[in-house]
Structure formats: C-alpha cells, structure tokens
C-alpha cells in the first residue's frame with residue numbers, strides 16, 4: 001500500500017492518514033480555498049447538482065470531513081449522515097454547522113472500509129476527495145454498494161489525471177512545489193500537504209477507477225471529467 005510517497009503496511013497508511021487529517025483539520029477549509037483558488041467550491045457545487053438530493057431520501061456523505069458536501073445537500077430536505085474516520089475533522093464540521101444554524105445533520109465516526117450501517121439503507125452515497133485516502137479502496141466500494149438500496153446511486157468526486165496536453169506539466173509543477181509551501185505558510189505543515197499531493201498522483205486514472213466501481217457491483221458507471229480530468233465525478237447505480 002502506498003502512503004503517498006512511500007510504500008507502507010496497510011495499518012500504517014490508515015494511521016498516517018489519520019495523523020494528516022488531525023493535523024490539517026483546523027486549517028482545512030482555508031487551505032482548500034488557497035490551493036484551488038476557490039475552484040473546489042465550484043467542483044462541489046457541480047457534484048451536488050449531479051447527486052440531485054431530494055426530500056425523503058437518506059444520503060450517506062462518506063469521508064464527509066468538515067461538511068462541505070453535506071451543507072450543500074442539506075437545503076434539499078434529504079436526511080443526511082456525515083461519516084468520517086477522523087474525529088477532528090467531524091468536530092470542525094459540527095462547529096461549522098452550529099455557526100450556520102444547521103442542526104439536521106447526523107455526524108458519525110466511521111471507516112469507509114467497514115461501515116456500521118445495515119444493508120440497503122441509503123438512497124445515495126457520496127464521497128468527495130475522500131476515496132484516495134482510503135487504504136483498501138475496493139473494500140470501501142463494496143461497502144458503498146452494500147449499504148445502498150436497489151436503485152441507489154453512488155457518486156465520487158476526486159482528483160484524477162488531466163488529459164489536456166501541457167496542463168498536466170503545469171499542474172505537476174504547481175502541486176509539487178507550491179502546494180507544500182502553501183501548507184507551510186498557511187497551516188505550518190509541509191509534510192501533510194506533501195502527502196496530499198502524492199496521494200493524488202498515485203490515484204488510478206479515470207478509466208481504471210471507473211472499472212473498479214464496476215467491479216464492486218455498480219452498473220451504468222459514468223465519469224464526468226472537469227478541467228480535462230484534473231478532477232472527475234464518477235457515478236454508478238446499484239440494481
């Protein structure tokens with residue numbers, strides 16, 4: 001298993017990812033804006049548009065972190081559970097929810113690989129910028145499939161590989177040199193951001209990840225690239 005830039009044992013990856021997000025929780029939201037120039041807000045808006053949450057639905061926002069996706073889905077009236085392996089990220093999320101007067105969300109600690117929810121419980125499963133941090137991705141995808149009801153839908157927003165010529169080189173330079181520096185200036189934490197950049201580079205390309213979703217049992221899988229695939233929305237249905 002690779003922990004971004006090193007090959008490590010699976011339990012070691014899980015532990016280190018835990019450390020990374022415990023370290024970055026407090027500055028996470030500010031860093032997202034700084035690193036993406038605010039673009040992550042647009043990607044998340046598009047993502048939630050594709051999910052189309054509706055009143056009466058139950059939705060699991062996995063690796064929900066500080067709540068960015070859940071806050072965007074909440075006005076729909078869907079019943080949303082935000083699950084994340086990291087209590088520090090959830091804590092920041094709960095504080096943000098309180099500050100916004102949002103009290104209808106359920107926040108719970110969970111590992112995407114071993115969910116505590118019963119079979120066929122949710123109408124939709126969302127995971128944004130979370131799946132690449134999971135140690136056993138195929139296992140997490142099978143769990144997503146298990147907890148969805150028949151007709152339920154899976155949506156993943158994640159960094160991928162841009163197919164735009166030239167753009168990949170610029171992005172590579174930016175991410176390898178500037179992002180860790182931004183991490184140092186803003187969060188006083190260069191190492192964590194080095195991990196985040198490397199974990200993006202090591203994540204499977206769009207087609208490979210789409211086939212992994214199919215292997216977990218989903219059908220009609222789709223991929224919608226943004227910025228040539230720098231970021232992509234993968235989706236699939238459980239039937």
Ligand code: SAM
Pocket residue numbers: 017021062063064065066067068069083084085086089110111112113127128129130133134135
């Ligand atoms: N979805 C949020 C967003 O878009 O802003 C948070 C994304 S953040 C980059 C990644 C999140 O994945 C972190 O909160 C981290 O704790 C969580 N995570 C990492 N491994 C996980 C796992 N195995 N199970 C559940 N959550 C996990």
